[in-house]
Amino acid sequence: MADDYDDEDIILDDLPDDELVEQMQDDLYDGLKEEVIEGTEILLKRGWAADRVLTEALVGGMTIVGIDFRDGILFVPEVLSSANAMKGGMAVLKPLLSQSDGARAGKMVIGTVKGDIHDIGKNLVKMMMEGAGFEVIDLGINQSVEDFFAALEEHKPDILGMSALLTTTMPYMKVVIDEMVSQGMREDYIVLVGGAPLNEEFGAAVGADAYCRDAASAVDIAKEQVALKRAS
Numbered sequence: 001m002a003d004d005y006d007d008e009d010i011i012l013d014d015l016p017d018d019e020l021v022e023q024m025q026d027d028l029y030d031g032l033k034e035e036v037i038e039g040t041e042i043l044l045k046r047g048w049a050a051d052r053v054l055t056e057a058l059v060g061g062m063t064i065v066g067i068d069f070r071d072g073i074l075f076v077p078e079v080l081s082s083a084n085a086m087k088g089g090m091a092v093l094k095p096l097l098s099q100s101d102g103a104r105a106g107k108m109v110i111g112t113v114k115g116d117i118h119d120i121g122k123n124l125v126k127m128m129m130e131g132a133g134f135e136v137i138d139l140g141i142n143q144s145v146e147d148f149f150a151a152l153e154e155h156k157p158d159i160l161g162m163s164a165l166l167t168t169t170m171p172y173m174k175v176v177i178d179e180m181v182s183q184g185m186r187e188d189y190i191v192l193v194g195g196a197p198l199n200e201e202f203g204a205a206v207g208a209d210a211y212c213r214d215a216a217s218a219v220d221i222a223k224e225q226v227a228l229k230r231a232s
């Protein structure tokens with residue numbers, strides 16, 4: 001039936017790389033998890049590095065979703081299914097991004113701050129940090145000062161990482177850092193912050209050691225900061 005020509009008729013494996021990436025971005029947009037997983041596997045089979053699949057196909061697709069969400073074209077349920085499709089692709093990439101050569105580069109506790117339930121970016125940071133040899137304790141979303149402090153006490157990490165995706169929740173990072181200062185424990189930890197609405201000025205203003213633009217820079221900055229801390 002001519003009318004039935006839709007995504008089901010597309011054989012992903014027959015598409016050249018550029019069209020496959022475009023198709024995967026469409027599938028992510030439409031929340032088609034199985035197709036996103038299949039596309040991810042095909043690109044890997046074709047020799048793409050895991051971080052390239054992540055950046056070009058998955059993060060690229062989610063950027064388009066973000067624009068249409070902002071513009072009122074997509075709504076929460078649709079964005080949730082895109083996020084679910086993205087997580088499907090990320091699960092395929094996880095073992096590859098998390099391969100490490102054994103030596104522990106350091107320990108990090110990370111969470112999304114109170115009031116905020118976005119976790120895709122944080123999860124990526126976790127994967128990339130693990131891939132670089134860090135041990136990462138992921139507290140999840142909606143974390144209060146008390147939650148962060150309990151985890152610091154329990155795990156004694158080198159780094160506290162905080163994520164926020166909302167302009168309304170990013171100030172909570174300062175609440176956590178200020179409380180660290182008042183309890184005399186700020187200098188015991190490297191504090192790294194990240195999330196789409198943040199920038200370097202914000203990181204400095206809240207008293208973090210650094211703002212991390214993306215997961216790859218989080219890894220570089222974490223390595224640098226841990227080396228500095230160990231040298232001092």
Ligand code: B1M
Pocket residue numbers: 059062063065066067069070071076077079080083110115116117118119120121122124125160161162163164165166167168192193194195196197212213214215216218
């Ligand atoms: Co939300 N949402 N959302 N959302 N959502 C944004 C953030 C928004 C920008 C969309 C828009 O309007 N364009 C907007 C915020 C506007 C603002 O604050 N100015 C927004 C809004 C308004 C909302 C709600 C309020 C909508 C509503 O209910 N009316 C609501 C809030 C819920 C809450 O948190 N209380 C809401 C809900 C949701 C969903 C649940 C539907 C879903 C989240 C699903 C999930 O995470 N499991 C969702 C999504 C998916 C998005 C967008 C579309 C995508 C976010 C994402 O995953 N990006 C987002 C638009 C956008 O950002 N383009 C949007 C991909 C990810 C890889 O990037 O998270 O930036 P990112 O992470 C990067 C870096 O930032 C950095 O590294 C990561 C990897 O490179 N990084 C760190 C992040 N955290 C780090 C921590 C570190 C280091 C680096 O620690 C050391």
